[in-house]
Amino acid sequence: MSDKFIKFEIVTPERVVLKEEITQIILPTRTGEITVLPNHIPLVSSLIPGVIHVKKRNGQEDVISISGGFLEVLRDKVVILADTAERAEELDMSRAEEAHRRASELKEKARQGEEVNFAEVNAAIERELARTKAIRRWRKIKNLE
Amino acid sequence: MASTRDIKNRIKSIGSTKKITKAMEMVAAAKMRKAIEAVLRTRTYANLSWLTVLNLSGSMNSSGEALHQLLTPRKEIKKVGIILITSNRGLCGGFNAAIINKVHESIKKYHKIGEEALVEAEFVLIGKKGAAIHRHGQTVVADFPKLDLASEVNEIVPVANLIIGEYLSGKYDKVMVAYTDFINSAKQIPRVKQLLPIEIESADEYLGIVGQDVRLGVNKEFIKAKEDKHLHSGEFNYEYTFEPSPAEVLDEMLPRLIEIQLYQALLESNASEHSARMAAMHQATEAASDMVNELTLSFNKARQAAITSEIAEISAGANALAE
Numbered sequence: 455m456s457d458k459f460i461k462f463e464i465v466t467p468e469r470v471v472l473k474e475e476i477t478q479i480i481l482p483t484r485t486g487e488i489t490v491l492p493n494h495i496p497l498v499s500s501l502i503p504g505v506i507h508v509k510k511r512n513g514q515e516d517v518i519s520i521s522g523g524f525l526e527v528l529r530d531k532v533v534i535l536a537d538t539a540e541r542a543e544e545l546d547m548s549r550a551e552e553a554h555r556r557a558s559e560l561k562e563k564a565r566q567g568e569e570v571n572f573a574e575v576n577a578a579i580e581r582e583l584a585r586t587k588a589i590r591r592w593r594k595i596k597n598l599e
Numbered sequence: 600m601a602s603t604r605d606i607k608n609r610i611k612s613i614g615s616t617k618k619i620t621k622a623m624e625m626v627a628a629a630k631m632r633k634a635i636e637a638v639l640r641t642r643t644y645a646n647l648s649w650l651t652v653l654n655l656s657g658s659m660n661s662s663g664e665a666l667h668q669l670l671t672p673r674k675e676i677k678k679v680g681i682i683l684i685t686s687n688r689g690l691c692g693g694f695n696a697a698i699i700n701k702v703h704e705s706i707k708k709y710h711k712i713g714e715e716a717l718v719e720a721e722f723v724l725i726g727k728k729g730a731a732i733h734r735h736g737q738t739v740v741a742d743f744p745k746l747d748l749a750s751e752v753n754e755i756v757p758v759a760n761l762i763i764g765e766y767l768s769g770k771y772d773k774v775m776v777a778y779t780d781f782i783n784s785a786k787q788i789p790r791v792k793q794l795l796p797i798e799i800e801s802a803d804e805y806l807g808i809v810g811q812d813v814r815l816g817v818n819k820e821f822i823k824a825k826e827d828k829h830l831h832s833g834e835f836n837y838e839y840t841f842e843p844s845p846a847e848v849l850d851e852m853l854p855r856l857i858e859i860q861l862y863q864a865l866l867e868s869n870a871s872e873h874s875a876r877m878a879a880m881h882q883a884t885e886a887a888s889d890m891v892n893e894l895t896l897s898f899n900k901a902r903q904a905a906i907t908s909e910i911a912e913i914s915a916g917a918n919a920l921a922e
């Protein structure tokens with residue numbers, strides 16, 4: 455392993471989700487999934503709901519689900535300003551699935567012309583989907599399944 | 600000397616005023632705790648996002664122009680939009696007067712800078728007490744209601760949309776936000792901060808970055824240090840790559856960050872308001888206690904005087920009978 459690392463920080467309006475020195479990070483941007491390694495060129499991009507995969511400096515890995523936000527990459531630093539974000543180990547599978555199901559029902563209702571904000575419901579579905587994905591990825595890493 | 604009954608009545612009425620101020624102090628204290636929690640939660644995000652925007656504002660495209668309209672300073676400043684955040688209710692000491700005076704001062708400063716034509720100012724109010732700005736002869740274009748405890752960024756979105764729209768349409772050449780910065784529960788400072796265009800020179804005032812309180816100052820010095828590093832190492836002009844394109848990313852990003860800044864200003868104001876009210880009510884309670892003590896003293900004196908004169912009368916009467 456090289457001794458190069460990135461100072462990584464992910465914050466939401468509510469809290470600092472993770473602040474860590476990392477060696478690699480995979481992110482879902484608007485134009486597709488990208489991987490950032492140390493010495494990346496400065497980059498600004500917007501993120502879509504999905505899963506962030508982090509390799510920490512001590513060799514451990516972490517999975518974070520986000521529901522959109524912005525990414526700023528500097529030479530030795532990555533800052534993510536997320537709308538919402540949770541680390542996979544904080545998430546509860548059954549609750550995420552339940553929320554996803556509820557949101558889908560709402561969407562169905564919206565199709566039938568009921569008074570629901572379609573865009574908001576869609577965003578909720580994507581957020582919950584990102585959460586379930588994050589949990590699956592996390593379990594895979596930890597060999598739980 | 601006032602009669603004992605008058606004094607007794609006054610003691611009673613001051614006593615009930617004291618009860619009210621005491622209760623208000625306690626309510627304000629509870630609200631303040633919540634407001635401070637809210638302010639601290641968003642501070643890191645607001646500061647980091649502001650830093651990102653400042654980084655961006657320094658970078659130029661190939662033809663030497665700023666990357667986005669919201670980042671371009673205008674050459675001529677004719678009209679300034681000011682968002683004024685005040686409280687909904689009074690009884691909070693000099694809280695509202697302080698911010699309104701501060702705004703008034705900074706407007707006057709503008710009048711001086713623009714030597715020929717005066718710079719016009721228009722106000723957008725958040726909170727009922729801001730209406731007092733009318734008295735300074737200012738124009739108010741919009742008045743938004745404010746909830747007592749802000750809980751979501753969404754509450755501020757209409758204000759942000761309005762102000763960004765007016766800026767882009769060219770109605771305003773500069774947008775300022777006037778709010779009260781929360782430093783600690785004993786100290787709040789009214790500030791007028793430039794919101795649009797986003798300029799690096801106006802970076803001296805962050806939201807909630809001043810002050811040394813251990814509880815609050817978690818990230819302040821850290822961010823300050825980062826800013827210094829950026830400014831002095833000459834690395835501030837990062838050549839950013841944008842994906843998919845600068846316009847698309849910035850169109851989405853800048854309004855969002857403006858919202859966050861406004862939201863943070865609102866939270867800082869809320870925390871300040873409740874602290875100010877708590878302090879004001881505490882003083883009122885103490886003043887009432889002092890007054891009750893004083894009045895009790897004069898009540899006792901009056902009572903004693905009354906008894907003395909009564910005894911004197913009786914003994915004078917008895918003496919007259921004995922003769």
